[in-house]
Amino acid sequence: MNTNRTRAPRNALIDRLPDRRDGRSSSLPGRLVAAGASAALAIAFVACSPGASIPPVGSFALPSVNASAVASAAAGAALAALDQVDAAITTNTSASGLSADDAGTLKALTAAARTALQTGDTAAARTAIDSLSTKLAGLTAKLPADTGAQLTSAVAALKAALPAS
Numbered sequence: 001m002n003t004n005r006t007r008a009p010r011n012a013l014i015d016r017l018p019d020r021r022d023g024r025s026s027s028l029p030g031r032l033v034a035a036g037a038s039a040a041l042a043i044a045f046v047a048c049s050p051g052a053s054i055p056p057v058g059s060f061a062l063p064s065v066n067a068s069a070v071a072s073a074a075a076g077a078a079l080a081a082l083d084q085v086d087a088a089i090t091t092n093t094s095a096s097g098l099s100a101d102d103a104g105t106l107k108a109l110t111a112a113a114r115t116a117l118q119t120g121d122t123a124a125a126r127t128a129i130d131s132l133s134t135k136l137a138g139l140t141a142k143l144p145a146d147t148g149a150q151l152t153s154a155v156a157a158l159k160a161a162l163p164a165s
Contacts (some may be wrong), residue, residue, distance in 0.1 A: 075117045080160040081154070082117070086110050087134075088154040092147045101141055104157070106132060113158075122163055128160060 053140050070108035086107065093103040109132040140148035 004141040028152070046106070075120070075122075075163055077161040078117050078158065078163060079114065082110055082114055085151075085154045085158050088151050092151060097143060097147045105135060106139075109135060126162060129155070129162060133159070 036103065042079055088097065089106050089110070091102065092098050098106070109128055113125050113128035116122070136151055136155055140152060141157050143151070
């Protein structure tokens, strides 16, 4: 009983791309091309409009740090320490402490350091503070121990507060 039966080909039963209503099959590449063209047209329209500013791709802005503000804060700490040195000089100017001449010399050196710090010249400020330290080292031998220690510690705090050059 060999009978020939007619069969449909295998691929005739598989509907790979569903038909749209008008009979054409939809294609994914065609839709992607249309979407890309629309996006390119929109970008071109925005880029050509007046006042358009599109940042370059991959660019970003870093927050800026005001270097003068940082230096100003460091100089502010040094100026506060300089005020402490001036106060120690004024406090220890007496018959048993610093003489008026010695106090005047030290005050002139602190004034030079203050001017240099206020103008931002840390090299000149460092030079003036080194001169102050040298002058004070020569005076501590003839000062009472507590007076010399107070002035020396105030100058050491000033050197520590001095901004790096």
